Amino acid sequence: MEKHEMKKWCKDHKYRYVLAHTKDGWCCDGFVEHIDDEMVYLAVPHCDNQYDPRGFFPYPPLYPPLYPYPYYPRRRFYRQAFPLAALLGLSLLPFF
Template identity: 45%
Template sequence: MNHQEAHDLCNKHMHRYVGVTMSDGTIHDGIVEHVDEVNLYLAVPIGSMELEQMRAFVPFPTPYPYFGNPYFYPGYGFGRRRFARQVLPLAGLLALSLLPYY
């Protein structure tokens, strides 16, 4: 598959859950988030083990703690990320197929 065919195929499947096979044999699955001239950006679902590693707690600085920011309360962190972005080169794309989303 040449570069232009890969770009057109990824644009055709924008915002869909797909399986991507790369030329080195690796297989990735995720939602096509963005395609540019060089890369394919997938939103890849992450499991609970990876969630714990990616979670961070960074409060917003306010002059009056707990009162200046209505979205920050003690004991509550920010929401968990359910997807991670993965960037794949279009040059290494071998196949792209639609997958059922459960």
């Protein structure tokens, strides 16, 4: 697929939940956020359960903190950029 065809395909699927396939075999799911002449940007969901601290501390602390220290707001999505020339295709995914 040519670059201008892929750009039109991405514009048709803007703000939809898709699975992006690249020519090197890598796949990434997310929402199509922005498209320019060279890149497409996906908002990829962030999985916060990967690093569960309870695996390192099997017992609960005596005085649990009221908030995680240091406090910072957690992001639900992070931005991933893909070159239009490297995209092989997009697949629509159901979002529940």
